[in-house]
Amino acid sequence: MPYVNIRVTDDDVTAEQKAALIKGTTQLLVDVLDKDPAATMVVIDEVNPDNWGLGFDQVSELRARRQG
Amino acid sequence: MPYVNIRVTDDDVTAEQKAALIKGTTQLLVDVLDKDPAATMVVIDEVNPDNWGLGFDQVSELRARRQG
Amino acid sequence: MPYVNIRVTDDDVTAEQKAALIKGTTQLLVDVLDKDPAATMVVIDEVNPDNWGLGFDQVSELRARRQG
Amino acid sequence: MPYVNIRVTDDDVTAEQKAALIKGTTQLLVDVLDKDPAATMVVIDEVNPDNWGLGFDQVSELRARRQG
Amino acid sequence: MPYVNIRVTDDDVTAEQKAALIKGTTQLLVDVLDKDPAATMVVIDEVNPDNWGLGFDQVSELRARRQG
Amino acid sequence: MPYVNIRVTDDDVTAEQKAALIKGTTQLLVDVLDKDPAATMVVIDEVNPDNWGLGFDQVSELRARRQG
Incomplete structure (x- = not known):
């Protein structure tokens, strides 16, 4: 009877x-x-990286910085 | 004070x-x-049938087989 | 294929x-x-009224006030 | 290690x-x-107001009435 | 950044x-x-079999019948 | 109409x-x-540290190692 919910960022x-x-x-x-x-x-839930925060920051922001 | 979350496949x-x-x-x-x-x-959450699995398979795949 | 999660306070x-x-x-x-x-x-999830907030307050607190 | 899920209506x-x-x-x-x-x-999950119910009614319906 | 929630019945x-x-x-x-x-x-969430329903019935009830 | 679910480890x-x-x-x-x-x-959900994983490991295990 298990139910598993996997949430990841929406990256194609x-x-x-x-x-x-x-x-x-x-x-x-x-x-x-x-x-x-x-x-x-x-x-499986796919989440906009703007809507996901880690360590005070949006994932979208963390990725932009890494590439900046 | 109840909160109910209903998750179904996204079928119009x-x-x-x-x-x-x-x-x-x-x-x-x-x-x-x-x-x-x-x-x-x-x-109510509507979920893409590609993102829903039952018994090892995607619901989208189970439906395609049933109609195949 | 639906999945429903009902969350209520833990009241016997x-x-x-x-x-x-x-x-x-x-x-x-x-x-x-x-x-x-x-x-x-x-x-069904049963939740301690201390852990449930509505309108700034814990449900346990709201109930204590109503009876106070 | 906390995980927080914030669900709000999808209002830009x-x-x-x-x-x-x-x-x-x-x-x-x-x-x-x-x-x-x-x-x-x-x-953060953004939810269509048609999919959110409060007090028997859809939030979309509650808002339409308030403006009606 | 994934978050996975596994819900199973509470069976030791x-x-x-x-x-x-x-x-x-x-x-x-x-x-x-x-x-x-x-x-x-x-x-991982462990859920009381009384609180888990499948096909109209509680899992606790389904198990009792199978053994009955 | 927001709903917020805060999940933390069960630490008194x-x-x-x-x-x-x-x-x-x-x-x-x-x-x-x-x-x-x-x-x-x-x-607010309080979760047993045995049931919470981060980076392949249980939080209970990570804490035991840090103190070891």
Whole structure:
């Protein structure tokens, strides 16, 4: 019955990458906790880097500085 | 004071359907737990079927197979 | 495929009330969006009233004042 | 290590306002709980007012009535 | 910068199993999306089976029936 | 109408500290976005350090090593 919510920045994540995250997370719950994959949900949220803060700063700002 | 988060796939849910989910959920909390509707929040998240996994697969993939 | 998270204050919610919330929410998703109940998850979180704020104040504080 | 999720209606929140929410929330966790800002995440979700319910009604509906 | 929330039923998950979920999820985000593990958070929530519904029923009820 | 969820490790956070987080977060939403405090909810989740991962490791493990 697990529910997993993966939140990442919105950086052109491909459908293949999303499929790999879903398969990998579900397999992990099977391997570690013997969960039923048929009842395992994974939901991926893609978040605008302006909306994500780390250490006082927006990720968009942190990236701009690194490249500046 | 309840907060309810309803996550569904993004399938052209209409404003009327959203209103029905909000009214129904709020009424349920009034009926079952005698909560104050004025302090009851419901937030609906619509999720891309590529981003939702069930049983190792993306919902978008499961749907394509069913129709294939 | 819906996932619903219901957050309420931790006030001796009974197993019967939890069952009623789960049945009612699932039925609502069937009625409004024609969702498959077998793939509908509902998770109830019970939160300490000290940890819930509304309008600047803790719910525990708001309740103490109302009775004071 | 805190993680904060701020959910607001999607009303043209500017990048400057998002930055202010991130800075303010992170500072609050430093001030109140002495948390390490470098390990503090803040994620802002902007929600369509059709998808947000308060007191049986959609926020979009509540706003339309107030202006009607 | 990923944040992952894993919700499972509260079934005596050991510290070793929790560590395996954290390592596995973090590694998956490194492998699939090349994320920085130092900025990857994983939070595991353990939920009372009375509070988890699937297909109209509480997980606690589903388990009792299976054993009944 | 904002909803804020603050997740921190479960380290004997006092009722006073919780009140300060609630007041501070609500004030921030008033100051930055002119939100109505009466419709602003803040919910604090306290998480076992065994259940929180950062950079491949449990926070409980990271702390034990730092003191070791």
